[in-house]
Amino acid sequence: MKPDPAVVETFIQKAEAVSAKVVRVASPEAAFAYAVDVCATKEACQLLVSGCEAPLSATAEALCETKQEKIMAAPNLPETEFKALEELCREKSIGLIKDDLRSHLAGIDIGFTRADYAIAETGTLVINSKSEALRLATMVSEIHIALLPVSRLRATAFDLTEELKQWMSDPADYTAMITGASRTADIERVLALGVHGPLELHILLWEEC
Numbered sequence: 269m270k271p272d273p274a275v276v277e278t279f280i281q282k283a284e285a286v287s288a289k290v291v292r293v294a295s296p297e298a299a300f301a302y303a304v305d306v307c308a309t310k311e312a313c314q315l316l317v318s319g320c321e322a323p324l325s326a327t328a329e330a331l332c333e334t335k336q337e338k339i340m341a342a343p344n345l346p347e348t349e350f351k352a353l354e355e356l357c358r359e360k361s362i363g364l365i366k367d368d369l370r371s372h373l374a375g376i377d378i379g380f381t382r383a384d385y386a387i388a389e390t391g392t393l394v395i396n397s398k399s400e401a402l403r404l405a406t407m408v409s410e411i412h413i414a415l416l417p418v419s420r421l422r423a424t425a426f427d428l429t430e431e432l433k434q435w436m437s438d439p440a441d442y443t444a445m446i447t448g449a450s451r452t453a454d455i456e457r458v459l460a461l462g463v464h465g466p467l468e469l470h471i472l473l474w475e476e477c
Contacts, residue, residue, distance in 0.1 A: 270475075271421045275388045277423055282391030286448030288469040299415045299472040300353040300380075303340065306411060306470065307378045308360045312338050323434070339363045340378040341409060343401035353380070369404040379409030379466065385418040385431065386471075389424050390447055393471065394437055397444040406444060412466040414446075418475040 280290045291300045327458040342353055343366045350366060357364040365372060381402065393414055397403045406412055423429050435441050449469045 270425070271388075271418060274306040275421060275423045276473070278423075279386060279388035282388065283448070283471055284391070286391055288391060288448050288470055288471050290471045290473055291473045293415075293474050294299055295417060296474065297352060297472060298412065299413075300349075300356055301440060302470075302472060303353070303378055303413045304356045304362065304379050306413065307338055307340055307357075307362050310338075310376065310377060310411065312375070319346070329467055337363045339365065339372050339375065340380055341365050341369055341372070341376050341401070341405040342380040342398060343367060343369070343405050344382055345380070346401045362423055366446075367401050369401050369408070374408040377411065379405035379407075379412045381412070381414050383414045383471075385420045385422060385428055386416050387422055387425050387428070387445075388456070392425075393469075394428065394442045395446065397442045398440070401450050403444070404443065406446065408465070411468045411470065412449075413470040413472065415472045415474060436466060443461060 283290050291302065291446045301412060338361075340353075340357060340362055342364060343351060345353065345366070350364075362377075369376065381395060383393040384396050385395065386392060393416065395402065395406065395414075397406065432443065435443055446469065449466055
């Protein structure tokens with residue numbers, strides 16, 4: 269289903285208003301290339317690097333070893349798409365994982381996901397996140413990049429009523445609604461990004477043929 273162009277424009281405006289970066293892509297392959305380029309040009313995740321030069325226990329040494337390369341997590345891609353992304357990552361010396369994310373909590377640079385739906389009126393991504401790996405990819409990565417087929421865009425949350433009812437009928441349900449990058453203003457009312465999740469959210473809008 270192709271949404272009204274006005275709905276697409278509303279989504280872009282609302283998403284960008286909450287600091288998301290929205291980019292149109294021609295195909296999943298173009299989305300993979302975009303994600304790899306972002307990962308290759310960003311500074312490696314610095315969560316543990318500052319302490320890895322100190323004398324450490326064997327457990328800490330092993331944890332530091334996981335940050336000797338940049339890491340991208342793509343837990344909900346179909347196998348053929350995962351392999352295509354894996355080849356691009358290999359060319360740039362980027363490690364690509366899809367499970368066991370707890371072994372890489374020393375720092376995940378990019379979490380790459382497919383969004384199930386999106387809501388235009390609030391610029392919100394909707395992801396069925398029953399998988400722990402998928403939840404971690406959207407919460408502990410420095411940058412979250414989500415591929416959104418335009419056909420999955422809905423004008424309002426009410427337009428997703430039937431889909432959400434179906435998800436919730438299959439316990440245990442875990443539905444994530446993501447609006448912009450992680451933010452808080454709890455400390456002296458100063459807005460800070462990335463405190464409870466990714467510093468950046470990139471939404472790759474794919475208009476399927």
